[in-house]
Amino acid sequence: xTLQYILELVGVGFFSxxxxxxxxxxSKPDWFGVTIIGFVTSLGGGSLRDILLxxxxxxxxxxxxxxxxxxxxIVLASLFxxxxxxxxxxxxxxxxxxxxxxxxxxTEKAIHFGVxxxxxxxxxxxxxxxxxxxxxxxxxxxxxxxxxxIYATACLAGSMIYLILNNLxxxxxxxIGLSILSVLLIRILAIKFNIMLPKFRN
Numbered sequence: 001x002t003l004q005y006i007l008e009l010v011g012v013g014f015f016s017x018x019x020x021x022x023x024x025x026x027s028k029p030d031w032f033g034v035t036i037i038g039f040v041t042s043l044g045g046g047s048l049r050d051i052l053l054x055x056x057x058x059x060x061x062x063x064x065x066x067x068x069x070x071x072x073x074i075v076l077a078s079l080f081x082x083x084x085x086x087x088x089x090x091x092x093x094x095x096x097x098x099x100x101x102x103x104x105x106x107t108e109k110a111i112h113f114g115v116x117x118x119x120x121x122x123x124x125x126x127x128x129x130x131x132x133x134x135x136x137x138x139x140x141x142x143x144x145x146x147x148x149x150i151y152a153t154a155c156l157a158g159s160m161i162y163l164i165l166n167n168l169x170x171x172x173x174x175x176i177g178l179s180i181l182s183v184l185l186i187r188i189l190a191i192k193f194n195i196m197l198p199k200f201r202n
Contacts, residue, residue, distance in 0.1 A: 003173060004105055008059075009069045011101035015042040016073030018095040019135050021084060024077075025091075031074075037138055038074045042066075042098075044131035049106050049123045053113045092191070095132065100183035103128035103155035104162050104176055117163045124159035125152055128183075150190035153197060158183035 019041030023034045043060050050058050060066040077084065084090040106127025110120035129152045133143040145152045162179035170178075189195065 003176065004108065007101050007176070008105055009065060011098050011105065012042040012066050012069040013073040013076075014094045014101070015098035015131060016070040017077045017084075018091055018098060018132075020074045020077035021081075021091045021094070022135055022139050022141075024081065025139075034077075035070070035074055037135060038070050038077075040138060041131045041135040042070050042073070044134040045102060045127045045129060046106065046131070048130050049110070049127045052126070053110060053115070053123065055109070055113070096184060096187045099128040099132070099151070099155055100158065100180045100187075102131075103158050103183055104179045107159040107162050107179075108166075108176070111163075111166070121156055121159035121163060124162070125155045128152075128155040148196045150186065150196060154183050154186040154190065157186055 016038035019038040020034050022041070023029050023037040029037070043058075043066065047058050047060070050056070103124045105124075107120050107124030109127075110123035111117070115123070129145055132151075133145060136143040158179050161182045162175055165175040165178060166172075
């Protein structure tokens with residue numbers, strides 16, 4: 001069991017928790033509805049990445065452990081729902097952990113397919129944010145990438161950092177760890193200090 005595989009399963013679990021929390025905040029869906037939101041949130045971005053890269057079968061089709069990871073995340077969200085509601089930043093935490101892992105792992109996978117580094121960084125960003133976009137659409141929210149928050153930009157920055165460190169031939173685990181940490185820090189600092197990109201039109 002490789003480091004990448006473990007991180008992918010953990011990232012899927014984190015995203016399923018954030019999807020379940022998002023679904024529950026908007027309405028009172030049944031278990032099937034929450035599972036669909038959790039599934040789309042967790043695997044939507046990675047599935048889009050694999051389709052664009054021509055990677056078949058899709059990762060969750062050939063490995064049922066990803067489905068199990070989603071189920072575990074949803075059950076944990078249900079068991080600790082009241083506690084998570086009290087922790088006001090729980091949704092932010094799980095969502096940020098999810099995008100941090102998926103951005104870097106998506107970039108690494110794209111590199112293995114031999115695409116240009118810029119395309120690899122974009123694939124990493126798609127892996128991280130598109131599941132959240134689908135989640136927001138399904139829960140009748142404005143997708144977070146269209147709001148003022150630094151979200152996709154943090155993922156793109158982390159992907160670029162990974163590419164630089166990888167090009168400098170850093171240890172793989174260190175490349176992944178530092179890049180994931182960079183996404184986390186950028187996102188947390190942007191929220192804490194209300195940092196945002198300039199508006200397209202004033």
